[in-house]
Amino acid sequence: MVRLSKRVEYGLIAIRDIASRTGGDLVTAKEISDRYGIPYDLLAKVLQRLSKAGLITSHQGVRGGYALTVDPRQVQVSAIIHAIEGTTPVIAQCLSDGPTSCDVFNVCTIKSPLTKVQANIERAFRTMTLAEIV
Amino acid sequence: MVRLSKRVEYGLIAIRDIASRTGGDLVTAKEISDRYGIPYDLLAKVLQRLSKAGLITSHQGVRGGYALTVDPRQVQVSAIIHAIEGTTPVIAQCLSDGPTSCDVFNVCTIKSPLTKVQANIERAFRTMTLAEIV
């Protein structure tokens, strides 16, 4: 409950690793997988998502790999999470999927307080940048 | 991901309802279940947890039900959640289950940043009291 997915954790570890490399040399998925003991296939897909979102670039083929494209000080953690999960972490279903997603919606008395908590959490992820976790 | 359980939502709705009653009359689980369209059995168990934690008192038998025992301004939302789930919402497994719970622990580079986010979230739940959601 209220737990980050492993995908996100792996993604954060990975992008942090990529960001920490000085110079423009590429890092392969296997390399990261080995260094941290993260399942290769899982990590690979996470990296693909990050690349698709434009946070890192991918280079296929021999001597390929990944590299950071953005300024670590500019990219916020919430953007990384969104790139990986396709959505922002939401505390209650109705906050992301709309009124029809919960059949208690119209009598629900806790929506607005929860919205405040939600805003709080979002801010926490938005104000923290990649540079801060390197 | 990072979602509150239905149990917690139902519990918050229920305790808010109980708290909103003026006078000391009891509220039955069925009553709340009907008013909000919450599954009876599920709600019942949540109320039992709240009662076991001392946040509300239970009275069995005919004309029984539940009543609030604490000052709404004193009880924080985090206490309610803890009563229901038996634990505090934690963003990463290692933060609750210790180093051995994650086999990436010793090479994990994101523990300390996540701890900050965690503190943030905890504060959000701790600073919000029952009185604020009534």
Add this chain to the structure above:
DNA sequence: GTAACTCGGACTCTATTGGTCGTATATCAA
């Protein structure tokens, strides 16, 4: 051409969650 990469979907397995059921127990009022 081939080795070393990324790409992307389909797939399985497992844990968590949401919800149900059955039964026991307490209380009150007729």
Add this chain to the structure above:
DNA sequence: TTGATATACGACCAATAGAGTCCGAGTTAC
């Protein structure tokens, strides 16, 4: 005393989401 109305509690089932695997591609350097 009996029966209706409550909570108490554990076992159970069903649905969903999560973690992890597999495989058959495309790409590029050498």
